[in-house]
Amino acid sequence: xxxxxxxxxxxxxxxxxxxxxxxxxxxxxxxxxxxxxxxxxxxxxxxxxxxxxxxxxxxxxxxxxxxxxxxxxxxxxxxxxxxxxxxxxxxxxxxxxxxxxxxxxxxxxxxxxxxxxxxxxxxxxxxxxxxxxxxxxxxxxxxxxxxxxxxxxxxxxxxxxxxxxxxxxxxxxxxxxxxxxxxxxxxxxxxxxxxxx
Numbered sequence: 001x002x003x004x005x006x007x008x009x010x011x012x013x014x015x016x017x018x019x020x021x022x023x024x025x026x027x028x029x030x031x032x033x034x035x036x037x038x039x040x041x042x043x044x045x046x047x048x049x050x051x052x053x054x055x056x057x058x059x060x061x062x063x064x065x066x067x068x069x070x071x072x073x074x075x076x077x078x079x080x081x082x083x084x085x086x087x088x089x090x091x092x093x094x095x096x097x098x099x100x101x102x103x104x105x106x107x108x109x110x111x112x113x114x115x116x117x118x119x120x121x122x123x124x125x126x127x128x129x130x131x132x133x134x135x136x137x138x139x140x141x142x143x144x145x146x147x148x149x150x151x152x153x154x155x156x157x158x159x160x161x162x163x164x165x166x167x168x169x170x171x172x173x174x175x176x177x178x179x180x181x182x183x184x185x186x187x188x189x190x191x192x193x194x195x196x197x
Contacts, residue, residue, distance in 0.1 A: 003028060003035055004079035008042040008097040009087045009132070016170050016184055017085035020130035023191035024083050024168065031196020038075060042096040047072065049095070050102040072103040077110070081126045084153070088133040092148040101156055110160040120161020127165040128194070129153055130187070134174035168194075 005025050009015035029035050047068070048054065054065045062070060076082065086093050093101075104110060110122040129150075137147035150167055157165045170187035172179045 001032055001035055001081070002079045003032075003037045003081040003083065004075055005037055005039045005083045006042060006097070006100065007040075007085040008094045008100070009085060010043045010094065010096070011087075012043070015085070015087065016132035016173050016180075017087045017130050019184070020132065020168060020170065020187055020191055021083050021085040023188050024128050024130060024194060027191055027194045027196055028081060028083075035081075038079070040072075040075070040100075042094075042100055046096045047099040047103065049099055054103075056106075069103045072100065073106055073109060076104045077122070079125065081128070084127065084129045086129050086131050086149055086153060088131065088137070088147075088149045091146050092152060105156060105160060118159060120159060123161030123163070125162055127157055127162050129165055129167050130191070131167055131169045131171075132173060133169070133171035136172050136175070138169070138171060166194075 003025065005021060007015075007018050007021055009017045012018075025037060029037070048065075050069075051065075053063065054069045056062060056066045056070050056073075084097070086097060089095075107113065111118055111120050113119075131149050133147075133149070135143055137143045150169070154165060157163075168187050168190045170183040172183050174180075
């Protein structure tokens with residue numbers, strides 16, 4: 001079984017989302033013998049913002065830009081499990097993660113249009129997303145309407161046929177050291193108790 005581990009925080013060792021994705025992957029490896037893990041750090045090796053030159057076409061020999069996009073898509077398609085670190089930057093996902101999603105949501109590969117509307121083609125994958133947020137954006141909070149990480153990722157995953165992504169969220173991380181420790185500890189506990197297989 002293959003797992004694709006994606007990190008996107010630019011904060012390196014200071015990121016809250018990175019220990020969460022690492023804990024999730026550790027938990028899954030403990031429950032799935034022989035799990036094959038591929039890792040992609042979108043901050044250390046960012047994909048360029050999508051342009052027409054990056055879109056795969058009908059050429060027999062793709063350009064280097066197209067080849068990188070195809071490799072990214074194939075890596076996603078090959079994985080049965082995908083673990084994504086998604087910190088909130090200015091109310092939404094990092095641009096590095098958006099560039100990756102732009103290589104994954106591809107007509108004819110992960111979705112198609114039919115006479116009844118769009119149809120996802122990438123169903124059957126288990127997707128687990130670790131979200132970190134500096135403020136409080138959960139249901140019932142005053143800032144709930146400004147939350148565009150979980151809501152966007154739910155929509156993007158559903159569009160390609162993944163209707164039940166799992167979320168582990170650490171929030172309020174910038175509200176003080178006690179809140180940071182409590183939020184991260186709680187999220188790490190969730191990761192350690194995640195269904196492994």
